[in-house]
Amino acid sequence: MSTRVPDTSIYFAVTEGIRAEANRLLSAGEVTAIVGYTTGRRTGSSQPIIVTDADDTARLCFSVTSVNNLAVYLTKAKKEIPKNGKIGIVVKGCDLKALVGLMGESQLKREELYLIGVPCVGVLASTVQPSTELTAETIAPKCRECDAHLPSGCDFLPDVALPPLPQLDGKYTAEIARLEALTPAERWVYWKEQFAKCIKCYACRQVCPFCFCEQCLCDRNKPQMVDTTPRPSGNTAWHIVRAMHLAGRCAGCAECERVCPMDIPLNLLNRKMAKELKELFDYEAGLEVNDKGPLTMFTEKDDQSFIK
Amino acid sequence: MQKYISQQNLNTLLDKLIAKGTRVVAPRMNAGIPLYEPLESSAKMVTDQLPRRSAKEAFFPVCEEIMSYEKEGQQVKLTDVDPARFPETVLVGVRPCDAAAIPVLDAVFSWDYKDEFFLERRRKTTVIGLACTTADDACFCTAVGLSPAETRGSDLFLTPLDGGGYACESYSEKGEALIADNGELFSEPDNSMPLPLAVPQADKVDLKKVKRWLDEHFEDPLWDGIAVRCVGCGACAFVCPACHCFDIVDEGTEKAGKRRKSWDACGFWKFTHHASGHNPRDLQPKRYRNRIMHKFKYYDDKFGQTLCTGCGRCVRICPVGIDIAAIVDEINKK
Amino acid sequence: MNHTTQHSFEPKIIAFVCTWCTYAGADLAGTSRMQYPANVRVLKFPCTGRIDPVFILKAFQQGADGVLVSGCHPGDCHYIAGNFHARRRFAAFRKLLEFIGVDLNRLQFSWVSAAEGGKWVEVVTDLTEKVRAMGPMVEFKELALEEQWSGVIDTPELKEAYNAI
Numbered sequence: 001m002s003t004r005v006p007d008t009s010i011y012f013a014v015t016e017g018i019r020a021e022a023n024r025l026l027s028a029g030e031v032t033a034i035v036g037y038t039t040g041r042r043t044g045s046s047q048p049i050i051v052t053d054a055d056d057t058a059r060l061c062f063s064v065t066s067v068n069n070l071a072v073y074l075t076k077a078k079k080e081i082p083k084n085g086k087i088g089i090v091v092k093g094c095d096l097k098a099l100v101g102l103m104g105e106s107q108l109k110r111e112e113l114y115l116i117g118v119p120c121v122g123v124l125a126s127t128v129q130p131s132t133e134l135t136a137e138t139i140a141p142k143c144r145e146c147d148a149h150l151p152s153g154c155d156f157l158p159d160v161a162l163p164p165l166p167q168l169d170g171k172y173t174a175e176i177a178r179l180e181a182l183t184p185a186e187r188w189v190y191w192k193e194q195f196a197k198c199i200k201c202y203a204c205r206q207v208c209p210f211c212f213c214e215q216c217l218c219d220r221n222k223p224q225m226v227d228t229t230p231r232p233s234g235n236t237a238w239h240i241v242r243a244m245h246l247a248g249r250c251a252g253c254a255e256c257e258r259v260c261p262m263d264i265p266l267n268l269l270n271r272k273m274a275k276e277l278k279e280l281f282d283y284e285a286g287l288e289v290n291d292k293g294p295l296t297m298f299t300e301k302d303d304q305s306f307i308k
Numbered sequence: 309m310q311k312y313i314s315q316q317n318l319n320t321l322l323d324k325l326i327a328k329g330t331r332v333v334a335p336r337m338n339a340g341i342p343l344y345e346p347l348e349s350s351a352k353m354v355t356d357q358l359p360r361r362s363a364k365e366a367f368f369p370v371c372e373e374i375m376s377y378e379k380e381g382q383q384v385k386l387t388d389v390d391p392a393r394f395p396e397t398v399l400v401g402v403r404p405c406d407a408a409a410i411p412v413l414d415a416v417f418s419w420d421y422k423d424e425f426f427l428e429r430r431r432k433t434t435v436i437g438l439a440c441t442t443a444d445d446a447c448f449c450t451a452v453g454l455s456p457a458e459t460r461g462s463d464l465f466l467t468p469l470d471g472g473g474y475a476c477e478s479y480s481e482k483g484e485a486l487i488a489d490n491g492e493l494f495s496e497p498d499n500s501m502p503l504p505l506a507v508p509q510a511d512k513v514d515l516k517k518v519k520r521w522l523d524e525h526f527e528d529p530l531w532d533g534i535a536v537r538c539v540g541c542g543a544c545a546f547v548c549p550a551c552h553c554f555d556i557v558d559e560g561t562e563k564a565g566k567r568r569k570s571w572d573a574c575g576f577w578k579f580t581h582h583a584s585g586h587n588p589r590d591l592q593p594k595r596y597r598n599r600i601m602h603k604f605k606y607y608d609d610k611f612g613q614t615l616c617t618g619c620g621r622c623v624r625i626c627p628v629g630i631d632i633a634a635i636v637d638e639i640n641k642k
Numbered sequence: 643m644n645h646t647t648q649h650s651f652e653p654k655i656i657a658f659v660c661t662w663c664t665y666a667g668a669d670l671a672g673t674s675r676m677q678y679p680a681n682v683r684v685l686k687f688p689c690t691g692r693i694d695p696v697f698i699l700k701a702f703q704q705g706a707d708g709v710l711v712s713g714c715h716p717g718d719c720h721y722i723a724g725n726f727h728a729r730r731r732f733a734a735f736r737k738l739l740e741f742i743g744v745d746l747n748r749l750q751f752s753w754v755s756a757a758e759g760g761k762w763v764e765v766v767t768d769l770t771e772k773v774r775a776m777g778p779m780v781e782f783k784e785l786a787l788e789e790q791w792s793g794v795i796d797t798p799e800l801k802e803a804y805n806a807i
Contacts, residue, residue, distance in 0.1 A: 041634040146707065227559050229371045233703065236785060239694075240738065269741070306733065
């Protein structure tokens, strides 16, 4: 049975489950901190929180605005979070794929994490107006193509059954197909218009769990490979470099796209690269902990039809 | 002196200005989002949505050239940008929160150093403000002492009327001149009533009290509490009508290139990174603290003004939901 | 008889080559007095594995009309596997550039060994003539002149630069 609108009523039970487990973990001293979501001032809003005291676990929640991929708080980029001891983290299925990737890249150790999984029916595409209801129109495009409503391999999963989920057509798939059907010149016009809006706020980079370089290539000036100013030229170079550096690593949490204040469809680039790497090397990011990604390994039989 | 202008006459006015070669900048759609950008026709103007970026870029561009260099043999030729070439501009449909930020920025750009890039654009621009009829729960202009009918920063101010068209009041010589030059498009006010203005929900904040608290709490657990989740992007500063930090870089080759000035943000790790490798704001809460301190304390110390007009843009777009209105309210209640 | 044809457009071709195979191959072409278009500017790297895709991007941004990346044949890499890694990386990068709207006819990859002076001549000549027929690469050059609207200063110099593309 399928419905048109996702039924989000399970999020009350999910919230209860997260709170109870977080309370147990912190009271028992099994973890030193829980990275989760809490409500904000604005109606319907939620935001990341790091809870270290069992008394504060009642502040944890999960709702359609719990969009953030909290994995970003566990990478090197965020040195502020104390890493002494095991850390509990609330993860949706899409976020878990990032954690899997980070473990593969030796950025995290499974035994240092306690994963609190979330049975998820979908979150909002945009949290600019957090009181928005979750519908087939407002749901995040990634949720339309989600294959991980129930994260697998977590230490804890609230005992909540998923309701019947709506069958929604894949927006990324359709948009990538539309762009692929254009001529290169037409695609250039499309991306030029999109990249021209970029103001180099680097929100896309800062929320990305995989952008954990201590110094980004695009922040360096010796040598300066990419112009740092927010002009069409440097913007285009930045977005090409970003997509290339995430190729084979990005598992599609789409945070880059959600946080872009200029609405640049960044995840289209990531999904396109994921699609190509699947076709070329039969590799999908985030499914299992691999110590090598598709661009750090090779086989002697790799395609070289494009090489003279 | 209050006048009336119909929507049609406003469009005629803008088209006339465009035809004359004046750059008319107004909210319009571009690649799916509303932005303040030049119009080629008044029909492109969209006033029912708050533009994603503020109007500051009309005076303080996202990125601008300030000088160019060219090397020939042993000679290096430097060419300054001549501000006299900046276009005459009419900035129209400006929200009160955006317009009010302009005189706030005047203070810093005409302080010990006169920034000719900002000041020349400012001199050449006429600002037509537009009263705000819609607000969401991120709006907090009323909390920082402004309102949806704030006229500060506007040369002309339009108030939408229930019968269509606008009540139009002039607040400067530039505004007077625009009316005088286009007298046929304006008429005497009739009896129509202004449309109901927006009502932001945020409680009024005692800015002096907030500043007093900030004076004494450079070190406070509040900063860690709020900003441990800040991921260190520059989105808040870049959409802000009042943030005005910039970076200067040289781009080009050994032979020729340009020196450019572009927006910078205190949230970036690199912002205070010294050449030595030392960073006095080494952790994100310290960087975020600077954002609040600059807006509600330092700018007040220096210029007696607050560097926030309550537009709520940073509240809406912060990737991790940091809410400056909630923070200021919390400080106010301490 | 050595007759040089006059062309109205001479493309700029940047070649990123590995020092062990293709550079030596190009050297062999030279010492064997083989003729190939002087449009190519060769940049020598230790290995194709060292050639970052951002170099290709930078070449286009700095005015290249075509880019060639060339190294040792599979199995011949001086560092055992550098070219295998490069092969995967460039397979992916091509797809990205194509999706952004770059015509892939301007980007050529090849394996040229130290003994293949003739192949070097062939690869360089083919790419040069292909790009010559396509005309100049204007996309990145146009982009380099574009500003955010707020930073635009309409000047005769800028108009001239635009027209010169």
